[in-house]
Amino acid sequence: MFEVWSTPLDPAALRVSMKNVEAGGFVVFEGWVRNHNEGKTVERLEYEAYEAVAISEGNAIIAEATERFGLLEARCVHRVGSLELEDMAVWVGVSTAHRGEAFDACRFIIDSVKHRLPIWKKEHYTDGDSGWVNCERCAHAGMALEEATCKHNAPTLSEASYYARQIHLKEVGQAGQEKLRNARVLVVGAGGLGSPVLQYLAAAGIGHLGICEGDGLEASNLHRQILFDAQSVGESKATLAAQRLAALNPFITVTTITERITRNNVVKLVADYDVLVDCTDNFETKFLLNDVAVLHKKRLIQASIYQYEGQLFVYDPKHDGPCVRCLWPEMPKPGCVGSCAEVGVLGAIAGVFGTLQAVEVLKHLLDLPDKLQGDTFFLDLLSLRSHKVKAERNATCPVCSTQATITAIEAEAPVELDATELNGNLGDYALIDIRERKEAEASPLPVTPALRCPAGDIHLDDLHIDVPEPWLLVCTRGMRSKYLALALRKAGCEKVYSLRGGAPALEQVK
Amino acid sequence: METKTLTIGYYALLREQRGLSEETLDSTAATPGELYAALKNEHGFSLESNQLKVVINDAFKAWDTPLNPGDNVVFIPPVAGG
Numbered sequence: 302m303f304e305v306w307s308t309p310l311d312p313a314a315l316r317v318s319m320k321n322v323e324a325g326g327f328v329v330f331e332g333w334v335r336n337h338n339e340g341k342t343v344e345r346l347e348y349e350a351y352e353a354v355a356i357s358e359g360n361a362i363i364a365e366a367t368e369r370f371g372l373l374e375a376r377c378v379h380r381v382g383s384l385e386l387e388d389m390a391v392w393v394g395v396s397t398a399h400r401g402e403a404f405d406a407c408r409f410i411i412d413s414v415k416h417r418l419p420i421w422k423k424e425h426y427t428d429g430d431s432g433w434v435n436c437e438r439c440a441h442a443g444m445a446l447e448e449a450t451c452k453h454n455a456p457t458l459s460e461a462s463y464y465a466r467q468i469h470l471k472e473v474g475q476a477g478q479e480k481l482r483n484a485r486v487l488v489v490g491a492g493g494l495g496s497p498v499l500q501y502l503a504a505a506g507i508g509h510l511g512i513c514e515g516d517g518l519e520a521s522n523l524h525r526q527i528l529f530d531a532q533s534v535g536e537s538k539a540t541l542a543a544q545r546l547a548a549l550n551p552f553i554t555v556t557t558i559t560e561r562i563t564r565n566n567v568v569k570l571v572a573d574y575d576v577l578v579d580c581t582d583n584f585e586t587k588f589l590l591n592d593v594a595v596l597h598k599k600r601l602i603q604a605s606i607y608q609y610e611g612q613l614f615v616y617d618p619k620h621d622g623p624c625v626r627c628l629w630p631e632m633p634k635p636g637c638v639g640s641c642a643e644v645g646v647l648g649a650i651a652g653v654f655g656t657l658q659a660v661e662v663l664k665h666l667l668d669l670p671d672k673l674q675g676d677t678f679f680l681d682l683l684s685l686r687s688h689k690v691k692a693e694r695n696a697t698c699p700v701c702s703t704q705a706t707i708t709a710i711e712a713e714a715p716v717e718l719d720a721t722e723l724n725g726n727l728g729d730y731a732l733i734d735i736r737e738r739k740e741a742e743a744s745p746l747p748v749t750p751a752l753r754c755p756a757g758d759i760h761l762d763d764l765h766i767d768v769p770e771p772w773l774l775v776c777t778r779g780m781r782s783k784y785l786a787l788a789l790r791k792a793g794c795e796k797v798y799s800l801r802g803g804a805p806a807l808e809q810v811k
Numbered sequence: 812m813e814t815k816t817l818t819i820g821y822y823a824l825l826r827e828q829r830g831l832s833e834e835t836l837d838s839t840a841a842t843p844g845e846l847y848a849a850l851k852n853e854h855g856f857s858l859e860s861n862q863l864k865v866v867i868n869d870a871f872k873a874w875d876t877p878l879n880p881g882d883n884v885v886f887i888p889p890v891a892g893g
Contacts, residue, residue, distance in 0.1 A: 581893050582891060587891060604893070606893065607823040608823070610823065610826075611890070612887075628871065637888075644892075679887065686832060688820070688885060689869065690866050690871055692870075693871075
């Protein structure tokens with residue numbers, strides 16, 4: 302069980318709750334408020350949580366740990382509110398039959414809590430200063446590019462023997478292998494589709510292979526993401542993938558990008574590559590990759606899957622064919638069709654479509670006959686029914702036609718607004734008070750909000766915010782509202798903002 | 812109104828909501844737009860036609876394209892899984 306408490310934690314009482322007659326051991330971790338951080342002297346702390354998400358995600362972590370380590374009892378309690386030095390901020394306890402699993406599970410839970418939960422810490426320093434310390438989950442700082450050159454472990458095998466069966470194909474030969482060696486391919490998403498794509502492209506000898514993936518490995522990934530081992534849950538998927546590919550083929554160079562692809566970084570990230578392979582799982586990134594492929598003349602090999610079926614599409618700037626927006630000018634609204642997480646998917650379906658993507662990449666790089674170009678391929682693996690559907694360029698396509706309205710990838714507007722930026726134009730925004738009812742009653746806003754809707758009542762997959770955008774979200778301090786605004790942006794709501802500093806900042810707006 | 816025999820295919824969410832992937836039926840609908848409206852009404856599909864693509868005989872077509880006897884009509888929602 303995961304809980305958020307605003308009262309002091311009582312370790313003696315918590316310990317008693319972990320008793321289990323089958324347990325041979327109990328491991329506890331206590332997180333305390335210390336008097337220093339990064340060279341500054343800390344006097345006290347404040348913790349704030351986005352409780353609805355923290356509790357549901359916290360319980361998911363406990364469930365994962367229970368399943369993975371065979372726990373008898375598991376509990377984690379996190380404090381919120383004001384804490385003094387030496388106070389207990391977090392308590393994790395696990396009971397198991399044997400000690401090894403208990404130590405591992407306790408470590409897994411505290412690391413996952415720090416990494417995955419929307420809980421923020423404000424430190425007050427002795428010099429009178431104070432600052433919010435981002436939770437690890439929310440750290441979006443800078444680009445994390447690491448070059449993992451896979452040239453270590455100098456192999457005793459020769460390149461010629463590695464690729465022998467492929468070179469033997471008359472359409473490939475040494476010349477074709479050379480084309481693959483000189484190719485630069487970026488695979489976006491190392492998940493269900495990315496697993497086969499990365500492995501087959503690495504094995505085929507793509508000379509420069511980029512892996513762009515910001516997520517860590519989760520237990521629910523494993524049934525379809527066969528690049529990864531069960532023991533690696535919690536680790537960076539991009540890093541794990543690079544290690545696996547280095548072992549698979551020592552003759553190629555793999556670059557890992559552990560940053561999530563966004564409108565702010567996409568142009569820079571794709572610059573070094575000629576082919577983009579879209580293995581992502583959301584419309585926002587799929588449309589972004591289409592737009593950048595059209596505007597920056599990259600080939601795009603895209604697949605999307607749904608339960609037992611999927612779609613394959615190729616955009617080729619050298620061919621006068623359609624792009625994704627020729628068919629779907631507007632991005633579908635999130636939630637209108639389910640994601641893998643919502644509707645489920647059979648793992649092998651991702652394997653089929655990822656493999657089809659790898660084949661198309663190779664067909665295009667080797668210029669093999671009958672490559673997919675402009676058509677969309679639909680395949681239902683239940684009935685084994687398929688359709689290869691012709692599509693034409695759309696004369697009014699918003700990105701690839703002469704009437705294009707999207708002519709550059711524009712950076713995202715900042716999600717946080719300062720009080721000073723709202724002087725004189727607060728009325729342009731629909732003010733949404735996302736505080737819990739008790740908070741809102743205790744300190745009413747100086748302006749009547751357009752909507753009162755506690756954050757816990759806002760469900761991203763079933764949105765009912767019936768006021769027109771732009772929305773300005775307000776909470777008590779500006780942390781929950783920022784988190785929710787970022788989540789809404791990700792779900793496709795473009796004009797949503799958070800008031801920095803929360804309700805008190807509203808008093809300063811003139 | 813002329814009755815035509817058509818083969819209808821469903822993908823993704825529509826396949827789930829219809830409970831099958833393909834059927835043959837007789838319809839008086841003159842266009843895929845009319846056909847989808849009737850099927851949506853009959854089976855309670857959650858998607859509007861402007862959220863879908865329609866494929867007739869393996870090519871994407873406009874919703875007001877005239878239907879002919881024997882046409883293979885497939886309704887396709889967008890999907891994003893990966």
